[in-house]
Amino acid sequence: MARRSDHSRDELYRLAIDAARDIVEADGFRALTARNVADVIGYSPGTLYNLFVNQDDMVMHVNGRTLDDLHDSLASVMPTGDVDADFALLLDTYLVFIKDNPGLWHMLFNYTLSEGHEIPEWYGRKVKGLLGIVESVLSPLFANNDGDKLSAESRVLWAGLHGITALSDTGKLSLVSGQSTREMAQMLVANYIAGIRARQSVRK
Known part of the structure; x- marks a missing residue:
């Protein structure tokens, strides 16, 4: 050194x-x-x-690097327009990242900031960038270019996936299902995409 x-x-x-x-x-x-x-x-x-500035600030910067690494991993999935295949690959990439970075992943969602410490704007932009990748994969389902709906659907699906991985991270997934993290996540994605298609069909 x-x-x-x-x-x-x-x-x-x-x-x-x-x-x-x-x-x-x-x-x-x-x-x-x-x-x-x-x-x-x-x-x-x-x-x-x-x-x-303090401990919270240091953690936020470490978490920010984790978000950058996750973004780089997910961005390696190039959308082809086949939503089911593209999201399956995105999901596998996401789960591999979690498996390869268990400690950092756990801190990302389990560290509690001190009261009064606000999440900085730069951090919010990193999260938005991740959601943008999800939106890019789901976008072929929204032929009418409904950006608000695409954004909302992407956030709900992302939150659902996080719920599954969070239960897995804390060892509580077996309390609600005998399926693996990957199996449950695949089911969620498949059902949610089918639901988007059904809702889009009704609007036509």
């Missing part, structure tokens, strides 16, 4: 985020503290607070 004086602010930021991610994957997000990150990168804890 370079001497401390050789690290720019951007380099320190990347070092801190990388170290934080390693800690979360190895020991869970409760082990993520400024002191633990500082120990890994060889700086004082005070240095971390020159990069992040």
Whole structure:
């Protein structure tokens, strides 16, 4: 590792985020503290607070990197216009990402921000970007270019998938079904897409 004086602010930021991610994957997000990150990168804890406002801010930035990685993974699925096949591939990519990043995924949805800490706009834009990928896959079902409806349907389906993966993450999925996470998610997607088609047909 370079001497401390050789690290720019951007380099320190990347070092801190990388170290934080390693800690979360190895020991869970409760082990993520400024002191633990500082120990890994060889700086004082005070240095971390020159990069992040507080613990919540550090977590948001780590989660932001996770969202970026998820976006890159999902964006590798190029829509062909075959909604069923495209979403099946998108779903498998999504589930593989969760399997490969269990600690980071758990923190993404289970870390509770302190009271009064608002979600920053940049974070909201990252989430919107993910939803945009879902919309791009579902868009062939909306020939009338109903953007509002496409957006709403995409968000409901995404939320439903998260519900299944959240139950799986906490080990509670078996309480509601004997099916695997993938089987339940596939059923949800198939039924929801069929429902969209039925609703669109009624409107014609």
